[in-house]
Amino acid sequence: MTETGPFLRQMRATAPLVHNITNFVAMNIMANVLLSAGASPAMVHAREEVAEFAGLAQALTLNIGTLDPAWAEAMEIAACTMDVAGRPWVLDPVGVGATRFRQEVCARLLALRPTVIRGNASEILALAGLGGQGRGADAADPVAAAETAARDLARRTGAVVAVSGPVDFVTDGTSAYRVSNGHALMPRVTALGCSLNGVIAAFLVGQDRLGATVAALAYFGLAGERAAQGAAGPGSFQTAFLDALHALTPEDLRRGARVVPA
Amino acid sequence: MTETGPFLRQMRATAPLVHNITNFVAMNIMANVLLSAGASPAMVHAREEVAEFAGLAQALTLNIGTLDPAWAEAMEIAACTMDVAGRPWVLDPVGVGATRFRQEVCARLLALRPTVIRGNASEILALAGLGGQGRGADAADPVAAAETAARDLARRTGAVVAVSGPVDFVTDGTSAYRVSNGHALMPRVTALGCSLNGVIAAFLVGQDRLGATVAALAYFGLAGERAAQGAAGPGSFQTAFLDALHALTPEDLRRGARVVPA
Amino acid sequence: MTETGPFLRQMRATAPLVHNITNFVAMNIMANVLLSAGASPAMVHAREEVAEFAGLAQALTLNIGTLDPAWAEAMEIAACTMDVAGRPWVLDPVGVGATRFRQEVCARLLALRPTVIRGNASEILALAGLGGQGRGADAADPVAAAETAARDLARRTGAVVAVSGPVDFVTDGTSAYRVSNGHALMPRVTALGCSLNGVIAAFLVGQDRLGATVAALAYFGLAGERAAQGAAGPGSFQTAFLDALHALTPEDLRRGARVVPA
Numbered sequence: 042m043t044e045t046g047p048f049l050r051q052m053r054a055t056a057p058l059v060h061n062i063t064n065f066v067a068m069n070i071m072a073n074v075l076l077s078a079g080a081s082p083a084m085v086h087a088r089e090e091v092a093e094f095a096g097l098a099q100a101l102t103l104n105i106g107t108l109d110p111a112w113a114e115a116m117e118i119a120a121c122t123m124d125v126a127g128r129p130w131v132l133d134p135v136g137v138g139a140t141r142f143r144q145e146v147c148a149r150l151l152a153l154r155p156t157v158i159r160g161n162a163s164e165i166l167a168l169a170g171l172g173g174q175g176r177g178a179d180a181a182d183p184v185a186a187a188e189t190a191a192r193d194l195a196r197r198t199g200a201v202v203a204v205s206g207p208v209d210f211v212t213d214g215t216s217a218y219r220v221s222n223g224h225a226l227m228p229r230v231t232a233l234g235c236s237l238n239g240v241i242a243a244f245l246v247g248q249d250r251l252g253a254t255v256a257a258l259a260y261f262g263l264a265g266e267r268a269a270q271g272a273a274g275p276g277s278f279q280t281a282f283l284d285a286l287h288a289l290t291p292e293d294l295r296r297g298a299r300v301v302p303a
Numbered sequence: 304m305t306e307t308g309p310f311l312r313q314m315r316a317t318a319p320l321v322h323n324i325t326n327f328v329a330m331n332i333m334a335n336v337l338l339s340a341g342a343s344p345a346m347v348h349a350r351e352e353v354a355e356f357a358g359l360a361q362a363l364t365l366n367i368g369t370l371d372p373a374w375a376e377a378m379e380i381a382a383c384t385m386d387v388a389g390r391p392w393v394l395d396p397v398g399v400g401a402t403r404f405r406q407e408v409c410a411r412l413l414a415l416r417p418t419v420i421r422g423n424a425s426e427i428l429a430l431a432g433l434g435g436q437g438r439g440a441d442a443a444d445p446v447a448a449a450e451t452a453a454r455d456l457a458r459r460t461g462a463v464v465a466v467s468g469p470v471d472f473v474t475d476g477t478s479a480y481r482v483s484n485g486h487a488l489m490p491r492v493t494a495l496g497c498s499l500n501g502v503i504a505a506f507l508v509g510q511d512r513l514g515a516t517v518a519a520l521a522y523f524g525l526a527g528e529r530a531a532q533g534a535a536g537p538g539s540f541q542t543a544f545l546d547a548l549h550a551l552t553p554e555d556l557r558r559g560a561r562v563v564p565a
Numbered sequence: 566m567t568e569t570g571p572f573l574r575q576m577r578a579t580a581p582l583v584h585n586i587t588n589f590v591a592m593n594i595m596a597n598v599l600l601s602a603g604a605s606p607a608m609v610h611a612r613e614e615v616a617e618f619a620g621l622a623q624a625l626t627l628n629i630g631t632l633d634p635a636w637a638e639a640m641e642i643a644a645c646t647m648d649v650a651g652r653p654w655v656l657d658p659v660g661v662g663a664t665r666f667r668q669e670v671c672a673r674l675l676a677l678r679p680t681v682i683r684g685n686a687s688e689i690l691a692l693a694g695l696g697g698q699g700r701g702a703d704a705a706d707p708v709a710a711a712e713t714a715a716r717d718l719a720r721r722t723g724a725v726v727a728v729s730g731p732v733d734f735v736t737d738g739t740s741a742y743r744v745s746n747g748h749a750l751m752p753r754v755t756a757l758g759c760s761l762n763g764v765i766a767a768f769l770v771g772q773d774r775l776g777a778t779v780a781a782l783a784y785f786g787l788a789g790e791r792a793a794q795g796a797a798g799p800g801s802f803q804t805a806f807l808d809a810l811h812a813l814t815p816e817d818l819r820r821g822a823r824v825v826p827a
Contacts, residue, residue, distance in 0.1 A: 276807025
């Protein structure tokens with residue numbers, strides 16, 4: 042299961058079309074992350090076409106960062122389409138603890154059976170109904186505080202749950218892994234977490250979902266480590282990060298992934 | 304007609320205000336592309352002001368990437384304003400083959416007489432009513448497959464039609480040119496095609512539309528070639544591409560443009 | 566008052582959560598500017614949650630760049646929340662002179678007592694009811710032409726008014742300062758002015774508003790100067806600008822700020 046390289050190789054061979062309904066901050070960088078990784082991104086949200094478009098996509102990501110009711114409705118339609126078709130989708134409950142509106146929308150989306158839920162510790166705690174102190178996209182809680190909540194949420198929803206942080210925690214409710222790839226500059230670039238959702242979705246296409254999620258996190262974090270070499274700050278880091286996503290090979294990932302059972 | 308340098312010189316002297324109603328992925332990079340090229344971008348879409356604003360602009364671009372009905376209505380109002388005023392506008396039918404909604408909106412926009420239509424081969428085929436296999440912003444069809452469709456579409460609509468690809472094909476229905484500037488990293492950066500619409504629109508102001516379109520494509524592709532020198536991947540390529548748009552002179556373009564009659 | 570370093574030190578110690586309702590072009594770069602500077606950005610706009618979220622934020626920015634009526638309503642709700650709570654908010658009246666819709670929205674927002682109003686000379690002139698020749702985000706008028714309008718606007722609204730340009734002018738209606746930090750490449754990168762609003766808002770938290778505004782402008786301009794060293798054009802400048810925002814220390818700012826009473 043800690044084999045990661047083959048998941049990257051398979052994703053690139055598939056070059057999946059990933060449909061994203063995400064926030065306005067993330068749109069551009071998320072598309073660039075997916076292109077650099079080797080997948081094909083598309084952003085479509087209108088009620089008039091979202092189901093038809095989701096029908097063409099191989100995976101879907103939903104992110105509630107800059108939510109409004111019309112977008113929430115589009116998200117439900119798209120998730121429903123994927124659920125019915127048996128295709129994977131990823132939920133990012135950005136800032137779910139911050140407002141009642143986000144909690145209500147997330148409750149509706151959870152019922153549509155996400156394949157993977159990825160958030161920071163505060164978001165996973167809030168989603169699991171345990172509180173959490175997040176504000177916006179920041180995590181006020183450490184990853185370790187959300188492990189029990191993540192396992193519970195995974196069992197209750199049937200999703201793989203990934204808690205992002207300095208060391209990520211990933212579980213399907215039974216097995217669990219820690220992924221320690223990454224770099225401190227990553228949270229200094231906006232929407233990298235949102236962009237990671239797309240990479241996870243791309244890895245999920247036709248692959249085991251727990252293994253694909255772990256491999257995607259290791260790949261993303263390893264690209265961050267490479268990018269940090271020689272970066273002078275968040276600006277040059279972001280540029281180098283896209284280059285690293287593009288350059289990393291399955292063999293690099295096999296050597297560089299730091300994944301252990303939890 | 305294969306003179307390209309004077310079109311760039313004239314565009315920079317005019318520094319036209321280009322009004323763009325485009326998708327959320329493209330907004331930022333498109334504005335930066337226009338600023339780096341020497342034009343002045345503005346993004347305005349509300350029904351309450353779009354006609355008034357279009358009245359101030361020297362050219363317009365419409366892009367249906369992240370469409371919804373309210374934005375489609377704004378596009379119609381803005382295109383109508385430009386048509387009545389005799390000012391140029393560019394249509395980018397992103398993913399028109401993917402959904403019925405896109406086809407309906409594009410049919411309405413075509414009736415408002417775009418000056419230039421730019422898309423990939425799949426989009427031009429779909430717009431011409433000949434099928435096309437595109438998904439999202441990707442082209443599944445080669446440029447050559449769309450040449451007849453491009454000529455037909457140009458004759459039928461009165462627009463210059465540009466088919467983007469490794470070698471671009473541009474026609475007004477009578478004459479046609481191939482532009483072979485460009486680099487393989489360009490489709491690995493999101494929304495560069497969308498951004499090109501803005502450059503075409505800026506070149507169109509006060510200039511011959513077939514010549515301006517060809518010159519804009521050569522300029523854009525040549526900037527890509529310059530940017531690729533020394534780029535380590537899509538991230539550093541994007542950075543260098545904006546620098547190259549800014550640095551290229553009319554004399555550089557005259558020397559570097561690769562344009563031949565088709 | 567021309568002490569600037571302590572304002573930067575205090576902002577970083579606070580790392581304030583800044584709530585932004587801004588335009589689609591600015592969303593990503595503004596979030597990255599705030600993260601690089603040391604603050605925490607959030608973008609939230611739905612009527613269903615905007616008051617609740619504003620209640621969590623320490624400062625707010627409003628920017629009318631890509632306005633529509635629903636966003637205007639969200640802006641009013643958020644500004645009202647900040648006004649009632651006595652927390653600072655910044656207004657950027659982008660292109661206010663261009664359309665009646667913008668003038669009407671700005672009139673409503675002015676009544677909600679912004680802490681700081683920042684714009685280019687054309688925008689400040691238009692907001693003060695004196696005309697102005699702006700088109701989109703460009704300034705057609707020189708800063709000097711807007712100084713009297715800025716003083717009048719400050720006295721009438723109770724806001725600090727900052728006029729951006731090659732030399733910025735900042736006044737609370739009584740005192741005034743000129744800040745001459747900056748670089749000619751800054752207006753060649755889109756939405757840097759919009760992003761500056763966020764930095765001003767972050768500096769305002771718990772600090773004197775005239776001093777905080779001046780310090781934020783000097784910090785931002787100084788980062789531009791640093792970034793321009795070695796930049797090959799607008800692309801590499803933008804990358805280096807984020808790095809410089811991150812790297813600049815309070816001591817760098819103390820030495821590099823060029824602020825004089827007006």
